Amino acid sequence: MDTTAWDVGQAKALIEREVRAARAFLGDDGADQSALLPILQALQHHFGFVPPEAVAVVADALNLSKAEVKGVVSFYKDLRTSPPGEHVVALCRAEACQARGAEAVAAHLERTHGLAPGGTSHGVTLTNTYCLGNCALGPAALIDDTKLVGRLDLHAADALVASLTPGGKS
Ligand code: FES
Structure with missing residues (x-):
């Protein structure tokens, strides 16, 4: 399966897209944090996995701690933290x-x-x-x-x- 090299600019664009979608659906209150899982899924879809570098970027964008983001990544078994096989x-x-x-x-x-x-x-x-x-x-x-x-x-x-x-x- 193809993977894309980590790029913080691409990651931020994906994060902004998912936050916008959450705000459109839920309004501004709490929408950003509810975008966490869709963001992680979007990052995995784009990069093939959730790169370790993404944790700090996502935490910063959503005003969460890195531990909170890591907790969600480790909870959802469908999220990968290392590149997939071919x-x-x-x-x-x-x-x-x-x-x-x-x-x-x-x-x-x-x-x-x-x-x-x-x-x-x-x-x-x-x-x-x-x-x-x-x-x-x-x-x-x-x-x-x-x-x-x-x-x-x-x-x-x-x-x-x-x-x-x-x-x-x-
Ligand atoms: S495809 Fe529907 S339960 Fe497996």
Whole structure:
């Protein structure tokens, strides 16, 4: 997955955009701080992860302490603090996919491929997500924010990892 080098100017522009959106929705009272999570998500979307340098910039912009920002970053497991692998597999762990076997797929990915949520192995990063709108074809996953896959049983999960791993078929 592509990442963009840290740039404080780009980060500040993203922060301003999310603060403006929060103020438009909530008015001025408390809107800035409610923009914290959208800001962190926007930074991750842009840079591929939330760089450590971002914590102070975000804290300063929202008049929060760095500890408060770090606390939110560490609380939300979908936020990464280090660059992702070449590919990111977002496995749906929401109810419909759980009912169709997502937990068994997650356990298999960890046991067989060393892929735990938030972790990276052989260039593949695994994350959790919650409903991709593909419930009828679950378990579902989104690959590199672009490719939706469904009916992800253990065999399909093995094939998917092989296709994303260097030396595997793609
Ligand atoms: S619950 Fe997994 S796609 Fe909807």
